[in-house]
Amino acid sequence: SSELTQDPAVSVALGQTVRITCRGDDLRTYDASWYRQKPGQAPVLVIYDRNNRPSGIPDRFSASSSGNTASLTLTGTQAEDEADYYCNSRDSTGNHLLFGGGTKLTVL
């Protein structure tokens, strides 16, 4: 069955660059979107349509995709970027939606 796999946890030093990955066979066909979730808050869309940022999302957030892997990159990571990050896409039918298990980003 379709699924999206993320590393459970990633850490990065303040000001450095970090990549968060999302793997799934259906990412060869469908684009991933990315969400940031801080404790006690609703998720917030940070990337959509391959590499577009909603208004208000800093340009240090970017995304890319290759084969079955989608990646979210934070360049010049800030303390306020510490959060859980989720990828989302469609399954093989194209009709159902999946979330990755989430990656907890720690900023050191």
Added chain:
Amino acid sequence: QVQLQESGPGLAKPSQTLSLTCTVSGGYISSGSYYWSWIRQPAGKGLEWIGYISYSGKTNYNPFLKSRVTISADKSKNQFSLKLSSVTAADTAVYYCARRATGYYSSYFDSWGQGTLVTVSS
């Protein structure tokens, strides 16, 4: 800017039906090519898509929940609702409503409610 707000009982008894409503403001659920969705998150765990109702009234559900889920819409009130039957403790979660937008190969949730905690307990 569209805003979504969940409402409903915060407690449901095992085997009964969980019912939630999402009120949309700043936009109409029957206009635009949007899909009005429900997503849940058990404490300390990840996000799970439950299902959606489209601007035209078409529904689509998570296959793992399909037998227990009904999503409907009331255009006159600009609301959409979730009913989840035969609930168990495993259905305890924060429930979010969200607006889904799509492209040919893309799909994303661009607006979310604040979420509401539903606990299943006797």
